[in-house]
Amino acid sequence: MRRPPRTAALALMAGLALLATNCSPSPSATVATTVSEASGSAAEGPPNIVIITADDLGYGDLASYGHPNIRTPHLDRMAREGQRWTSFYAQAPVCSPSRAALLTGRVHLRSGMFGRRTAVFFPDSLTGLPATEVTLAEALRDQGYATGIVGKWHLGHLPEYLPTRHGFDSWFGIPYSNDMDWHLPEGMANRTAYFAPEMDYWHVPIMRNEEEVERPADQSTLTDRYAQEAVTFIESHQDQPFFLYLPHTMPHMPLFRSEPFEGHSTAGTYGDVIEEVDSAVGRVLETLERLELAANTLVVFTSDNGPWTSFETHGGSAGPLRHGKGTTFEGGMRVPAIFWWPGTIEPGVIQDIGSAMDLFTTSITLAGGVVPADRPIDGVDISPVLFGTGMTPRDSMAYYRMGELFAFRQGPYKVHFVTEGRYGLPPARTEHDPPLLFDLRVDPGERYDISTEQPTTVAALVEAAARYEANMTIAEPLFDLRGG
Amino acid sequence: MRRPPRTAALALMAGLALLATNCSPSPSATVATTVSEASGSAAEGPPNIVIITADDLGYGDLASYGHPNIRTPHLDRMAREGQRWTSFYAQAPVCSPSRAALLTGRVHLRSGMFGRRTAVFFPDSLTGLPATEVTLAEALRDQGYATGIVGKWHLGHLPEYLPTRHGFDSWFGIPYSNDMDWHLPEGMANRTAYFAPEMDYWHVPIMRNEEEVERPADQSTLTDRYAQEAVTFIESHQDQPFFLYLPHTMPHMPLFRSEPFEGHSTAGTYGDVIEEVDSAVGRVLETLERLELAANTLVVFTSDNGPWTSFETHGGSAGPLRHGKGTTFEGGMRVPAIFWWPGTIEPGVIQDIGSAMDLFTTSITLAGGVVPADRPIDGVDISPVLFGTGMTPRDSMAYYRMGELFAFRQGPYKVHFVTEGRYGLPPARTEHDPPLLFDLRVDPGERYDISTEQPTTVAALVEAAARYEANMTIAEPLFDLRGG
Numbered sequence: 001m002r003r004p005p006r007t008a009a010l011a012l013m014a015g016l017a018l019l020a021t022n023c024s025p026s027p028s029a030t031v032a033t034t035v036s037e038a039s040g041s042a043a044e045g046p047p048n049i050v051i052i053t054a055d056d057l058g059y060g061d062l063a064s065y066g067h068p069n070i071r072t073p074h075l076d077r078m079a080r081e082g083q084r085w086t087s088f089y090a091q092a093p094v095c096s097p098s099r100a101a102l103l104t105g106r107v108h109l110r111s112g113m114f115g116r117r118t119a120v121f122f123p124d125s126l127t128g129l130p131a132t133e134v135t136l137a138e139a140l141r142d143q144g145y146a147t148g149i150v151g152k153w154h155l156g157h158l159p160e161y162l163p164t165r166h167g168f169d170s171w172f173g174i175p176y177s178n179d180m181d182w183h184l185p186e187g188m189a190n191r192t193a194y195f196a197p198e199m200d201y202w203h204v205p206i207m208r209n210e211e212e213v214e215r216p217a218d219q220s221t222l223t224d225r226y227a228q229e230a231v232t233f234i235e236s237h238q239d240q241p242f243f244l245y246l247p248h249t250m251p252h253m254p255l256f257r258s259e260p261f262e263g264h265s266t267a268g269t270y271g272d273v274i275e276e277v278d279s280a281v282g283r284v285l286e287t288l289e290r291l292e293l294a295a296n297t298l299v300v301f302t303s304d305n306g307p308w309t310s311f312e313t314h315g316g317s318a319g320p321l322r323h324g325k326g327t328t329f330e331g332g333m334r335v336p337a338i339f340w341w342p343g344t345i346e347p348g349v350i351q352d353i354g355s356a357m358d359l360f361t362t363s364i365t366l367a368g369g370v371v372p373a374d375r376p377i378d379g380v381d382i383s384p385v386l387f388g389t390g391m392t393p394r395d396s397m398a399y400y401r402m403g404e405l406f407a408f409r410q411g412p413y414k415v416h417f418v419t420e421g422r423y424g425l426p427p428a429r430t431e432h433d434p435p436l437l438f439d440l441r442v443d444p445g446e447r448y449d450i451s452t453e454q455p456t457t458v459a460a461l462v463e464a465a466a467r468y469e470a471n472m473t474i475a476e477p478l479f480d481l482r483g484g
Numbered sequence: 485m486r487r488p489p490r491t492a493a494l495a496l497m498a499g500l501a502l503l504a505t506n507c508s509p510s511p512s513a514t515v516a517t518t519v520s521e522a523s524g525s526a527a528e529g530p531p532n533i534v535i536i537t538a539d540d541l542g543y544g545d546l547a548s549y550g551h552p553n554i555r556t557p558h559l560d561r562m563a564r565e566g567q568r569w570t571s572f573y574a575q576a577p578v579c580s581p582s583r584a585a586l587l588t589g590r591v592h593l594r595s596g597m598f599g600r601r602t603a604v605f606f607p608d609s610l611t612g613l614p615a616t617e618v619t620l621a622e623a624l625r626d627q628g629y630a631t632g633i634v635g636k637w638h639l640g641h642l643p644e645y646l647p648t649r650h651g652f653d654s655w656f657g658i659p660y661s662n663d664m665d666w667h668l669p670e671g672m673a674n675r676t677a678y679f680a681p682e683m684d685y686w687h688v689p690i691m692r693n694e695e696e697v698e699r700p701a702d703q704s705t706l707t708d709r710y711a712q713e714a715v716t717f718i719e720s721h722q723d724q725p726f727f728l729y730l731p732h733t734m735p736h737m738p739l740f741r742s743e744p745f746e747g748h749s750t751a752g753t754y755g756d757v758i759e760e761v762d763s764a765v766g767r768v769l770e771t772l773e774r775l776e777l778a779a780n781t782l783v784v785f786t787s788d789n790g791p792w793t794s795f796e797t798h799g800g801s802a803g804p805l806r807h808g809k810g811t812t813f814e815g816g817m818r819v820p821a822i823f824w825w826p827g828t829i830e831p832g833v834i835q836d837i838g839s840a841m842d843l844f845t846t847s848i849t850l851a852g853g854v855v856p857a858d859r860p861i862d863g864v865d866i867s868p869v870l871f872g873t874g875m876t877p878r879d880s881m882a883y884y885r886m887g888e889l890f891a892f893r894q895g896p897y898k899v900h901f902v903t904e905g906r907y908g909l910p911p912a913r914t915e916h917d918p919p920l921l922f923d924l925r926v927d928p929g930e931r932y933d934i935s936t937e938q939p940t941t942v943a944a945l946v947e948a949a950a951r952y953e954a955n956m957t958i959a960e961p962l963f964d965l966r967g968g
Contacts, residue, residue, distance in 0.1 A: 046926070060804045066550015067804070068570035068928050080564070086552035266835055266896070291735055313926035320544045320803045322550070351553060356798035432724060442752035442797035444552050 020249025046143065047341070048297040050234075050244045050284060051102075051359055054277055055095070055152060057251035057336065058307030060319020061274055065336050067317065069267035072276050074282030075301060077152075078340040082299075082347060083386060087440075088337030088354040089397055090305045090482070091121050093326050094478065095177060096154050097400075098304045098356065099247065103135045103166070104157070104370060105360025105379035107398065109472060113155070114403045119326070121154055123181050127478040128156015129166060134372045136360050137167030137243060143367040146237040149173065150229040153248035168245070172229045174204050176219050178219055178249050178256075194311060197254035219256035222249050223273075227280035231287045238291045246284070247304070253311050270314055282371050282387045298366065298386075300359060303335035322446040327421060328399035328406040329446055330414075339386055346388025351410070353394050358382045376473060387410070398468055403477055408465035412441040415451075415461040434458050447476040530627065530851045531825070532781040534728045534768060535586075535843055538761055539579070539636060539661075539736035541820065542791030544803020545758055549820050551801065553751035554758050558766030559785060562824040566783075566831060567870060571924075572821030572838040573881055574789045577810050579661060580604040580638050580963065581884075582788045582840065583731065585617045585651070587639070589844025589855060589863035591882065593956060597639070598887045599963025603810070605638055607665050611962040612640015613650060618856045620844050621651030621727060627851040630721040633657065634713040635731035637691075648693050652729070656713045658688050662703055662733050662740075678795060681738035703740035706733050707757075711764035715771045722775045725851070730768070731788070732761050754798055760949050769824070779827050782850065782870075784843060787819035806930040811905060812883035813930055814892040814898075823870055837878050837893070842866045860957060882889025882952055888962055892949035896925040899935075899945040918942050 056202050059065060062072045064079040091101030097108035097120070108114055111133050121128070129135075148170045149163045156162070157175035164171055181203040184193055193201045197219070205215035206222075230246050251254065251273045257264075258276060265271030269399040281301060288294040306314030309324040309331075318324050318331030325332055337354060339345055357379035365381045384390030399407035407416045415435035422426060437451035437458050451458050533655050539773060543549055546556045548563040575585030581592035581604070592598055605612070609855040613619075633652045639645060641659035648655055665687040668677055677685045681703070687698035690706075714730050734740065735757045741748075742760060749755030772778040791800030793808040793815075802808050802815030809816055821838060823829055845855050845863035853860045867876030883891035890899045900921035905912060921935035921942050935942050 060550060063833060066544060069925055071833070266925050268923075270926060285920065312932045313923070317804050320801050349547060366719070439752075439797070441553055441750050442754060445801065448796045 046145075046241050047344075048057065048146075048244075048288075048293060049140065049254075049363045049366070050246065050288075050297060050299045050301065051363075052103075052246040052248070052281060053151075054248050054274075054301075054303045055250060056273070056305060056308045056316060056325055057277075057303035058309075058316030058318045058324060059253055059321050059331065059334050059336060060317040061251075061307065062278075062336050064338075066319050067267075070265055070271045071210075072274065072278040074285060075336075075338060076277050078281070078285070078299065078301060078338045079344055080347070082338060082340035083350050085337040085350045085352070085354050086350075087351055088302065089333045089334060089356065090303060090335050090347065091333075091356050093305050093328055093332035093399075093401060094119045095252075095304050099154055100129055100133075101378075102304075102356040102359060103129075103137070103245075105136070105357045105377045106133075106375070107357070107378050107400070107472065108473045109400060109403060110376060110378075112475035112478040114400070115402055115477045118479040118482065119402060121156060121176055121479060122482060122484045123176060125155065125156065125479065126158070126481045126483050128158060128161020130475075130478075131160070131165065133166075134375075135166045136363055137163070137245065137343075139164045139167075139360075139364045139369055139371070140241075140243040140367055141167050141169070143369045144241060145367065146240055146242040147245075148237075148242070149245045149247070150226050150233065151245070152177070152249045152252075153247075162207070162210055162273050166365065170209060170233070170405045172208050173206065173226070173247070174217060174222075174249055175207055176204070178202065178217070178222075179202050179254055180204060186472065194254045195314060200423050219249070219254075221258050222256060223276045224258045224278050227283045230280070230284050234284070234287050234291065234293070238293060243363070248280070250274075250277055250463075251316060253308055253314055256315055268313055269477045270316060274316075275370050282331070282343060288366045295341075297341065298302055298345075298363070299340040300337070301340075302337040302356060302359075305330040323421065326401075328416070328419070330440070330444065333399060341386070345386050348388075350385060351383075352385055352392050353397055354382060354385075355379065355394065355397065358392070358394065362386075364370060376471075396468065396474075398465070398466065403474070405465060405469055408438065408461055408468065410461050410464045412439055413457055413461055414438050414440055414446070415458060415465065417465075435462065437461070488680075504587065529780075530629075530725050531828075532621055532726050532728075532777060533624065533629075533770075533847045534772075534781060534783045534921055535867065536732070536765060536768065536783065536785045536849075537583075537586075537635075538732050538758075538785075538787045539734060540789065540792045540800060540809055541735060541758070541761075541787035542793075542800030542802045542808060543805050543815065543818050543820060544801040545735075545791065546762075546820050548822075550803050554749055554755045556758065556762040558762050558769060559820075559822060561829070562769070562783065562785060565826055566822060566824035566829045567834050568832075569821040569834045569836070569838050570821070571835055572786065572819060573817045573840065574819050575817075577697070577789050577812060577816035577885060577892065578603045579736075579760070579788050579881075581907070582618075583638055584613055585862075586788075586840040586843060587613075587621070587729075588617045588619075589620070589841045589848075589860070589861045591841070591862050591884070591956060593884060593958045594860060594862075596959035596962040598884070598959045602611075602963040602966065603886060604711060605640060605963060606966060607660060608966045609640065609642065609963065610642070610965045610967050612642060614643020614839070614959075614962075615644070617647065617650075618859075619650045620847055621729065622648070623651075623844075623848045623853055623855070624725075624727040624851055625651050627848075627853045628725060630726040631725070631729075632717045632721075633731070634710050634717065635729070635730045636661070636736075637734045638946040643694060646691070646694055651887045654693060656692050657690065657710070657731070658701060658706075658733055659691055660688070662688050662701070662736055663738055664688060664772050678738045679798065679889070681740060686738065693752060703733070703738070705742050706740060707760045708742045709762050711767045714764070714768050718768070718771050719759070719774065722777060727847070728768075732764070734758075734761055735800060737792055737798055739798055752797055754800060758800075776891075779825075782829075782847070783823065783824040784821070785824075786821040786840060786843075790816040790819065804929050807905065810885075812885050812900070812903065814924070816929060817883060825870070829870050832872075834869060836866075836869055836876050837881055838866060838876065839863065839870075839878065839881065842876070842878065846870070860955075874949055880948065880952065882956075887958070889953055891947060892945055892952065893924065893947045894945050896923055897941055897945055898922050898924055899942060899949065901949075915934070919946065921945070 100113035361379035584597035805815040841863035
């Protein structure tokens, strides 16, 4: 209990919520009522949940995380009025596994959302997120929520793996990354196409529910259309609890923004793209306030992994952190995370370790549900931190890459067993024995290896990592299953 | 005029202030009255000026500039209620020249505050800031201000060069850097002493006015005592306009903090030290508010140069910027800069290029004075930006090192003619022909040289730099004059 409870009602709520994760059946009606009273709004029932993600957004890409040029007033406002977390992690350094973990509350190895040769799903993938997984959408739908996804899925594009088969009532967006199918002119390199993103190079479709409605997608209006779809979803469901998952396609390469945002920023095309995403966030907040839903809605903004730095100025920045997407250095997985729920969240900057998996457990708990008891769940309930009434039970973080444990953090310390650059960046794969050791408190940039000075710390982390791995159930890797 | 004027009175004031820099004698009484009316306070007369600097504080070391662990609530508050500048520069990458420029409004070459072999003043230096220079303290004293310095001087320790000979009514602090004289035990390396800063290693004195009052200084209480001295100075001069210059000794190595701040941060000793500096800032703000002076006081916080990164976790972080102290990469000279003047400064994040030299011209203008007309002055009046009524005339920045122009910025572009690491960091001195070219808008980290793609931009900057150098008057370098 590092912070004083805001109100007795909130303390009670947090206590009940913690209880709810351990008991079945849950006292969901009680929790829901308490939430409503605590939030001090006229809204009734459990809170709405809105999870917005950007794609390949780096730790250093927002004004509130120190970017000198990119302006993000709506995200700044969320940070000012809510909580800005500085040690929050995507669960993987690339897209598909990270998204699987967010939606299932489980390390992606448990659901087979990895490969030994393939890092993510591709348009020729033969599989997707298994039907046996319980997604956040399914769990919240069981609690009476309307569920919608607006944006990029990337957990299997074949019909049986689509969002609508995983608990979402509706979907508008693209099935995999925006660079994953293309029709390049003769002799043109794909890399060149990234920097000259004319429409007809790229061929990714837009889906509505299970129908392809546009191909190729007009990506220049994608962020704008996502925002409009999100507004419509909220307006359509203002009389019932809803879960909106809004995984933006941008700023994944190739970069597109709508006409009003061309030259909008002083930070080039990348800055324009981030500023349009920020504007889209603002439209969601404005809609919640206009419909008087803000006091009963948790809004979360985060990223699926670090910045794609090998595209130089068309990729983002990890700020003070080392490397980016595809690596298990902090720049690959530590991402911005902002929580907004006016009147309920205790404003501040939070240094606790958080994981995207925690959004699963926390959301279900707030909704008065219980997380699945028939399988290991890795997400924890962080609502005590959000409400300023208590702490998170999480004190560690595992960094997997291609099914292999590359690094492990316990408290402030992090060991690297293996490091590897990717997406064109050094260093190449290197195994470390003894592992590298960094103290992330004083060295968030992972510059100063202290393994020789602190061998007992290394030994303690090696042991903790071994215990963690011993408890990890690993499914068959599904990303390697690809067709002709 | 990128921002709408806040009030007609402010617009008038800005206009008069601009006029004042071009005319002599100045309409100082008119300006002063207008300032008082515009600030909306009961205070009368020209505003008080408080300039607080930290020593070797990096661009990335404050929470509002993206540090993940260091907590700086008082500086965060200044940023939230005032302006946070993201492209503000110390005028040199090391201490003495940077401080000379801040206090004289002139590039340090003009005042001889450089050396060809010696980077800063040392305890065996034979010279100091020439008496012919006009300091901000002298200029403001001429306008009726009480003037005080609390902290590190580093512009000559011999009697004729002390702050009291340069316009300050009073001084409490140290004459040069806190690591510059020492009594090490037999066989102990100076570098080791930095990390084990027992009191009796270090021998720097504390001065009050022109008397040595303590030697060695008890550095562990230095930040705390500076804060107390600042509070006393403000309390003693609440009935007249005052200029307080508060150049903290910390976080220059060796690091010291008082007992209440041991373990105060989660970011090690360096974090503790910054958090104590932040607390000292808070005590200044609290005093101004308690005495009802806040509405008539401009408070500025900045750093003298970038972080001393070769001391690893005992040095700071430049965040997203490259390298640190002693280099002419952005990390060496771009520093945090926060302006606070409640009710008068238009809150926001400012991307304009600013220089510590601008504090000289702006402060004198606000005081109703005129900058010296008998010599080149490089500082410009940034009050139109502070008030939200206009723009700064500055669009370039020159990066000198040891008397040599290493790099030049014009608008968003920066060329490097020479790069050199120092303080133990690579790279070694390298001359670049053609110069390196970076676009700081999209590449603030100076990672992607675009000189081959943009030869005409390179040519334009080479020409602009040549014009700049042609107008630079260079005095004899004084740092090389050292005694036995």
